[in-house]
Amino acid sequence: MNKKRVLLSWSSGKDCAWALYLLRQDPTVEVVGLFTTLNQAFERVAMHGVRKQVLQQQAECVGLPLITIDLPWPCSNEDYSRIMSDFIARVVADGIQHMAFGDLFLNDVRAYRERQLAGTGITPLFPLWGSQTDELARQMIAAGLQARICSLNPNQLPPQFAGQPFDQALLADLPAGVDPCGENGEFHTLAYDGPMFLRPLAVTVGETVQRDGIVFTDLLLQQ
Template sequence: MKQPDVAPTRVLLSWSSGKDSAWALHRLRQDPGIEVVGLFTTLNQAFERVAMHGVRKQLLTEQAECVGLPLHCIDLPWPCSNEEYGRVMSDFIAGVVASGVRHMAFGDLFLEDVRAYRERQLAGTGISPLFPLWGSDTAQLAREMMAAGLRARISCLDPRKLPATLGGHEFDDALLAALPAGVDPCGEKGEFHTLALDGPMFLRPLAIRVGESVLRDDFLFTDLLPAAPDGGVVCPPA
């Protein structure tokens, strides 16, 4: 007797706009038992940019179209207290549960405190967290991403850990060779953040141009901009 088909697990993916989120999407899509039904991102409401990554909302929405998924933007006030953040996220999670989704995925790699925070945040909500990249060897993971065609640019870096000249740099072999000793190859300890542009999880590349870099709140943010109206293409490697 033929067994009844089992519906895939519907998953909402935390989307920072960076390479790790993009690779988490790729991993999840390789599992036939999982259906990624959307992305969610927290934004600084005052500046309309992705928290920490500094990516413009316009690029974020274009990027979601490029990977073929609906995007849920969570606007956070600036400044934002822990209490306000908790309230906003609780309301969002309640809406996710009401929609019938029971799993959220995150692209975390090895930071135990970050994972524990997410698990605490979701405890008792009806949502179970998934960590498809957890425990990855980040040096190996970076090479795996590049070999598969994932392309990204640095949107934010910590100048106390990386040379400011790497702002806007392509995530490539040259970048890995330029990283100072002790810097994680995937930037998992906050050394740098990226905007993903292309890869096996994209339906089409995200076309951008690299703008100016500015120092703000001890971090260097490189303004990544939509491609020029005359039809600019994805930036070539640095």
């Protein structure tokens, strides 16, 4: 049986890590690599603020090659579309026919990805789509996934949650209306251990700052 060769969109967070876990359980799928867009000026994952060096070490810990796509800062829609179109053309030429994403329920995000890939030769996969996020969050934690909040929107979640572990205590403390997986942009995470890791990613909590209306916690490699 010829397996689907899949590239997984990798933000460094819990949802893409869980998507990797599910994809690896599918006998029809071979996840052949990860891809991430980076803010070129800061060498960090957009929205998450995770450093490139941490991201690269994380990819090694899950045992997959990582493709980083540098985006200028600021990045216009035209620049983004051109850069991503070039990237997609390259991976199609390498025999990739599927890209997977860890989206849960935002229809506009899914529709955007489907439009972006329409006619390219790439079929998008959404292994987490339609999950009940309260149940999914508990599943992740029960399976041993470990992550910390690396960025949050202080208009949706109080800044004291910055850098906190994604665990049962966090779920119990989340204010009413906050999605347990942060799917509405309330928070983003860095995953550092779990059933999709070959070995844990050793990180330590660094400085927390507010920039452009977002609270970022610097998660650093342990020396």
